Amino acid sequence: MTSAPATPADHVTVRVPAKVNVQLAVGPPRPDGFHDLANVFLAVGLYDEVTATRAGGLELTCSGPDASLVPLDGSNLAARAAVRLAAHHNLRPDVRLHISKDIPVAGGMAGGSADAAGALLACDALWGTATPREELLAICAELGSDVPFPLVGGAALGEGRGERLTPLPVGGAFHWVFATADGGLSTPAVYREFDRLTGGRAPEPAPSAELLAALDAGDATALAAALSNDLQPAALSLRPSLRETLDAGTGAGALAALVSGSGPTCAFLAADADAAELIAKALAASGTCRTARVAASPARGAEVLP
Ligand code: C5P
Numbered sequence: 001m002t003s004a005p006a007t008p009a010d011h012v013t014v015r016v017p018a019k020v021n022v023q024l025a026v027g028p029p030r031p032d033g034f035h036d037l038a039n040v041f042l043a044v045g046l047y048d049e050v051t052a053t054r055a056g057g058l059e060l061t062c063s064g065p066d067a068s069l070v071p072l073d074g075s076n077l078a079a080r081a082a083v084r085l086a087a088h089h090n091l092r093p094d095v096r097l098h099i100s101k102d103i104p105v106a107g108g109m110a111g112g113s114a115d116a117a118g119a120l121l122a123c124d125a126l127w128g129t130a131t132p133r134e135e136l137l138a139i140c141a142e143l144g145s146d147v148p149f150p151l152v153g154g155a156a157l158g159e160g161r162g163e164r165l166t167p168l169p170v171g172g173a174f175h176w177v178f179a180t181a182d183g184g185l186s187t188p189a190v191y192r193e194f195d196r197l198t199g200g201r202a203p204e205p206a207p208s209a210e211l212l213a214a215l216d217a218g219d220a221t222a223l224a225a226a227l228s229n230d231l232q233p234a235a236l237s238l239r240p241s242l243r244e245t246l247d248a249g250t251g252a253g254a255l256a257a258l259v260s261g262s263g264p265t266c267a268f269l270a271a272d273a274d275a276a277e278l279i280a281k282a283l284a285a286s287g288t289c290r291t292a293r294v295a296a297s298p299a300r301g302a303e304v305l306p
């Protein structure tokens with residue numbers, strides 16, 4: 001095992017987006033415990049930044065309002081990404097990673113997955129390893145079902161357990177409000193509740209033609225009518241108070257409301273940017289959420305900042 005080859009930069013910062021699932025169709029449990037999905041990811045303009053700096057070993061720090069909720073040990077997906085990339089190139093994972101966190105933690109917006117994708121790209125640039133895109137995506141898929149998407153950004157259909165991506169065309173901007181909740185929801189627990197509610201007999205998942213057409217057309221009204229999340233009943237079953245959050249957003253004029261991924265963040269689609277600001281203010285005043293943030297989509301995938 002060798003040290004990483006020298007490159008001119010002593011640190012690299014990557015910006016990486018959150019996601020919302022505009023369709024999350026979930027099948028029955030597979031023999032490996034995962035579920036086949038038709039998972040339509042849309043990247044949204046809430047970002048974490050991951051900075052990789054030369055160091056004598058692997059170190060991890062985090063800043064931001066939710067930093068205290070982020071594990072800083074070897075279980076952190078960003079640290080695991082650095083270790084995995086180093087092993088791929090027979091290098092030591094000598095890097096200090098700093099996550100500047102703005103994506104809600106354990107919120108169903110794939111913030112931990114975004115940090116892993118960001119760490120991979122940042123380490124690859126810092127170490128000068130020039131890993132081909134296909135190999136980076138394969139490492140992402142090993143790290144977690146949601147990790148490949150933030151590398152790609154835009155919109156994509158995720159099949160298999162969500163890791164097999166096909167990019168999708170998006171014809172315009174969509175404006176969202178995200179209402180965060182106190183405390184996360186465990187993704188495995190939400191899938192278990194989904195299995196309990198469906199008796200393990202959910203139909204095979206398939207992408208919605210109406211939804212793909214609405215994305216392609218950039219038509220917010222059509223997208224609102226087609227949004228769906230099969231995990232929402234399970235998230236609501238585990239956290240019934242989310243119903244009040246969803247109702248507060250639709251009462252404030254959202255075109256549609258849904259739980260984001262496995263929750264507990266709730267996503268509201270607005271007609272335009274001004275409507276999103278009004279819905280966010282109403283949600284913040286409603287007492288049904290911790291924070292309400294506006295964000296536009298689609299957003300670009302992970303990229304090295306100049
Ligand atoms: O792939 P990832 O590590 O993000 O998955 C976290 C957990 O979510 C899995 O352990 C599994 O319980 C559940 N999951 C699933 N089916 C998927 C994706 C995730 O059951 N397609």
